[in-house]
Amino acid sequence: MRLELITTGSELLLGRVTNTHQQWLGRQLADIGYSLTRQTTVPDTGDAIAAAVKEALSRSEVVLTTGGLGPTGDDLTRDAIAASLNRPLEEDRRVLEHLRHYFQRRNLAMPDAVRVQALVPQGALVLMNQFGTAPGLAIEPRSGRYLLMLPGPPRELRPMFSDQGLPWLQSTALPPRKDFSCLTLRLTGLGESEVEKRLTLRLQPLTRRGLNVGFCARPGAVDVRFVSEGVLAVELTAEAAGLARALLSDYIYGTENQSLEEVVLDLLRIAGKTLALAESCTGGFLAHSLTDVPGASEALESGLVTYTNAAKVRWAGVSENTLKQFGAVSRQTALEMAAGVREAAGADFGIGVTGIAGPAGGTDDKPVGTVFLALADRRSVKALERHFPTDRETFKRLTLREAFDWLRKELIRAKNPAD
Amino acid sequence: MRLELITTGSELLLGRVTNTHQQWLGRQLADIGYSLTRQTTVPDTGDAIAAAVKEALSRSEVVLTTGGLGPTGDDLTRDAIAASLNRPLEEDRRVLEHLRHYFQRRNLAMPDAVRVQALVPQGALVLMNQFGTAPGLAIEPRSGRYLLMLPGPPRELRPMFSDQGLPWLQSTALPPRKDFSCLTLRLTGLGESEVEKRLTLRLQPLTRRGLNVGFCARPGAVDVRFVSEGVLAVELTAEAAGLARALLSDYIYGTENQSLEEVVLDLLRIAGKTLALAESCTGGFLAHSLTDVPGASEALESGLVTYTNAAKVRWAGVSENTLKQFGAVSRQTALEMAAGVREAAGADFGIGVTGIAGPAGGTDDKPVGTVFLALADRRSVKALERHFPTDRETFKRLTLREAFDWLRKELIRAKNPAD
Numbered sequence: 001m002r003l004e005l006i007t008t009g010s011e012l013l014l015g016r017v018t019n020t021h022q023q024w025l026g027r028q029l030a031d032i033g034y035s036l037t038r039q040t041t042v043p044d045t046g047d048a049i050a051a052a053v054k055e056a057l058s059r060s061e062v063v064l065t066t067g068g069l070g071p072t073g074d075d076l077t078r079d080a081i082a083a084s085l086n087r088p089l090e091e092d093r094r095v096l097e098h099l100r101h102y103f104q105r106r107n108l109a110m111p112d113a114v115r116v117q118a119l120v121p122q123g124a125l126v127l128m129n130q131f132g133t134a135p136g137l138a139i140e141p142r143s144g145r146y147l148l149m150l151p152g153p154p155r156e157l158r159p160m161f162s163d164q165g166l167p168w169l170q171s172t173a174l175p176p177r178k179d180f181s182c183l184t185l186r187l188t189g190l191g192e193s194e195v196e197k198r199l200t201l202r203l204q205p206l207t208r209r210g211l212n213v214g215f216c217a218r219p220g221a222v223d224v225r226f227v228s229e230g231v232l233a234v235e236l237t238a239e240a241a242g243l244a245r246a247l248l249s250d251y252i253y254g255t256e257n258q259s260l261e262e263v264v265l266d267l268l269r270i271a272g273k274t275l276a277l278a279e280s281c282t283g284g285f286l287a288h289s290l291t292d293v294p295g296a297s298e299a300l301e302s303g304l305v306t307y308t309n310a311a312k313v314r315w316a317g318v319s320e321n322t323l324k325q326f327g328a329v330s331r332q333t334a335l336e337m338a339a340g341v342r343e344a345a346g347a348d349f350g351i352g353v354t355g356i357a358g359p360a361g362g363t364d365d366k367p368v369g370t371v372f373l374a375l376a377d378r379r380s381v382k383a384l385e386r387h388f389p390t391d392r393e394t395f396k397r398l399t400l401r402e403a404f405d406w407l408r409k410e411l412i413r414a415k416n417p418a419d
Numbered sequence: 420m421r422l423e424l425i426t427t428g429s430e431l432l433l434g435r436v437t438n439t440h441q442q443w444l445g446r447q448l449a450d451i452g453y454s455l456t457r458q459t460t461v462p463d464t465g466d467a468i469a470a471a472v473k474e475a476l477s478r479s480e481v482v483l484t485t486g487g488l489g490p491t492g493d494d495l496t497r498d499a500i501a502a503s504l505n506r507p508l509e510e511d512r513r514v515l516e517h518l519r520h521y522f523q524r525r526n527l528a529m530p531d532a533v534r535v536q537a538l539v540p541q542g543a544l545v546l547m548n549q550f551g552t553a554p555g556l557a558i559e560p561r562s563g564r565y566l567l568m569l570p571g572p573p574r575e576l577r578p579m580f581s582d583q584g585l586p587w588l589q590s591t592a593l594p595p596r597k598d599f600s601c602l603t604l605r606l607t608g609l610g611e612s613e614v615e616k617r618l619t620l621r622l623q624p625l626t627r628r629g630l631n632v633g634f635c636a637r638p639g640a641v642d643v644r645f646v647s648e649g650v651l652a653v654e655l656t657a658e659a660a661g662l663a664r665a666l667l668s669d670y671i672y673g674t675e676n677q678s679l680e681e682v683v684l685d686l687l688r689i690a691g692k693t694l695a696l697a698e699s700c701t702g703g704f705l706a707h708s709l710t711d712v713p714g715a716s717e718a719l720e721s722g723l724v725t726y727t728n729a730a731k732v733r734w735a736g737v738s739e740n741t742l743k744q745f746g747a748v749s750r751q752t753a754l755e756m757a758a759g760v761r762e763a764a765g766a767d768f769g770i771g772v773t774g775i776a777g778p779a780g781g782t783d784d785k786p787v788g789t790v791f792l793a794l795a796d797r798r799s800v801k802a803l804e805r806h807f808p809t810d811r812e813t814f815k816r817l818t819l820r821e822a823f824d825w826l827r828k829e830l831i832r833a834k835n836p837a838d
Binding site for chain 2: 009010011012013014015016017018019020022023024025026027028029030035036037038039040041042043044048052070071072073074111113114131133152153155158182184192193194196197200212213214215216217218219223225227277279282283284285286287288290291292294295296297300301302303304305306307308310311314315344345346357358359360390391392393394396
């Protein structure tokens with residue numbers, strides 16, 4: 001079974017936006033046991049879209065397209081595909097009603113251009129858009145070939161795919177399967193080649209039996225992916241994951257799409273503990289990442305972004321003397337930030353981070369990338385120094401991993417004091 | 420001139436990571452006047468990689484690949500391409516030295532597997548990796564065809580492309596050109612079809628002369644892109660941008676890759692003003708987004724993430740009475756958060772946001788998606804109510820746009836009091 005995704009949009013090729021559809025749709029399909037075999041991006045021209053779809057349909061059973069169903073002049077996917085499949089467009093009453101209703105509810109006049117979205121290729125199944133105007137379209141262009149056209153905006157595409165597109169695919173081309181398994185372990189604290197070195201020999205008996213192992217390095221983290229097909233699929237991936245856990249348990253923070261933030265929040269909730277943050281160089285990234293997880297409010301008491309010296313004194317209770325004697329970027333300041341925010345917030349844990357994200361602000365003594373992290377609980381406060389000389393975004397991410405992995409280990413230690 | 424990008428990696432197709440190379444490389448090429456004509460993702464198998472590269476080279480003058488140059492067993496790009504081009508691999512001394520030095524500096528033993536990265540296809544130009552181990556490779560597989568292989572990790576790929584890959588392409592396949600122009604205007608506060616409606620007729624004289632207009636809707640924002648090729652390219656896009664500015668100036672917050680955060684920080688710096696934030700439902704996203712911009716510390720005094728009621732009282736000075744009478748998600752609470760944080764921080768502006776990001780926590784009275792925003796300056800404080808019933812991430816983003824666009828307009832009004 002071959003599955004292809006065609007993402008349309010000149011803005012993607014001109015680098016104006018990031019393609020998130022590939023990741024999201026790839027994930028949804030993998031979750032039901034199918035993997036995309038190819039993804040292609042083409043510009044917003046009728047010819048390019050028609051050629052890519054034709055090529056994909058000649059190669060693969062299932063073809064998904066995204067984008068180009070909207071009302072503007074560069075939305076050409078519907079027209080290009082209808083023409084290339086010889087399916088005349090017909091106005092669909094139900095879609096027209098939906099469009100009228102959409103604008104009515106918002107007290108807006110419906111622009112004429114919008115009406116083009118009610119045009120549907122003959123024989124296509126219409127997927128109504130609950131969060132926008134452009135409907136999705138599902139077609140079986142010839143026996144055994146399935147084409148699903150989805151709108152571009154993620155908040156329209158995602159619910160439409162989950163509620164209508166995926167059920168259609170499952171009822172036609174992609175029946176449930178039990179002979180595919182994909183397991184991912186997420187590690188932090190070890191490099192990619194070191195992870196592979198520690199695993200490869202031990203996994204050989206399994207890879208010989210058909211296990212595939214993939215590695216993916218991200219800033220401060222490595223994902224190890226076990227994939228297998230066939231009757232032994234579930235057994236092989238489970239055995240591989242068990243082996244990896246036995247060898248690398250300290251470094252494994254989660255599985256599949258679990259983020260370190262989710263893991264830490266779960267551990268905090270289970271322990272009934274709360275956390276307060278005082279961030280300087282990460283500028284709110286730690287708080288923002290935690291609060292992306294629904295229910296974060298149960299464990300995150302509060303966060304401070306104390307960028308200036310005055311803010312460190314005012315909010316986090318750092319002493320002016322410490323700032324004068326050791327500087328804002330110092331072990332002592334981090335210690336006082338963590339202890340200060342924890343105490344002021346009445347939380348169980350406090351984290352303080354202060355450093356130099358760059359590109360400016362470094363000195364010989366404390367070059368760009370220097371960061372001090374501190375972790376306080378009710379009894380004590382500890383600090384550590386790290387050096388992440390990289391770009392601003394990666395610096396924030398590496399600091400986040402360091403801080404949250406530290407807290408994760410503390411929480412696990414507290415849970416299993418015998419270790 | 421046709422340019423293709425092939426991103427390799429099963430993790431991309433299985434939806435384990437987002438493909439950021441497409442955006443970044445597309446942008447770099449567009450900046451020098453060339454646009455990608457196709458992008459393809461293939462899995463980590465030698466056959467798939469070799470087939471995709473062969474296909475791309477038959478179609479296009481320039482082919483870029485990313486990924487698969489590392490040390491692990493699923494890094495197959497180098498081998499697959501060397502085999503398919505009939506270029507035997509030879510160990511490169513300079514790369515081997517670099518690898519040894521890389522591990523020495525880190526006081527680590529060099530794993531044997533790493534050595535494979537010193538293998539170079541015959542006749543290839545080696546691009547040394549300043550931020551990792553795997554070198555990039557540049558090859559002219561036959562006259563007039565150019566193949567550039569880049570490593571997968573963004574922090575390795577980006578400097579390598581800018582410092583070595585791009586100069587190589589410019590000296591071989593992509594000479595400087597003046598007959599291409601791409602201009603983007605970024606708008607907020609108007610829907611995509613409304614933007615098009617207001618522009619289309621007025622732009623017709625320019626589109627007839629060869630101007631291309633593209634629209635891209637993102638949460639709470641629309642990008643309008645003017646592209647033109649030929650001797651009139653620069654003139655046509657400049658004229659189009661001027662026209663759009665005249666028609667939609669209130670809604671245009673920036674150009675090209677400028678973010679709303681950068682624009683607001685610039686306006687604050689120019690005015691010599693500072694900002695303090697009190698965030699509840701956005702959980703630090705406003706502070707994090709501002710501090711992603713280098714130099715944010717000049718204007719962002721501090722930020723509070725006051726998730727709990729206690730934190731709103733303690734840090735932002737909201738009265739217990741207000742919380743009791745109106746609730747944490749209310750106009751009154753937002754007003755007190757904005758005024759409170761501004762005053763406590765001694766900043767010129769204060770922003771307060773409180774709302775229900777969801778998925779839980781909504782009531783009949785205040786459903787999920789309800790948010791109150793408040794903006795305080797030294798003289799007054801105002802609030803507004805919005806409804807963004809969507810996912811958590813989009814909710815945060817829409818709230819950010821609303822808040823920062825409001826501040827942007829205040830700053831512009833203060834600059835031009837005559838308006």
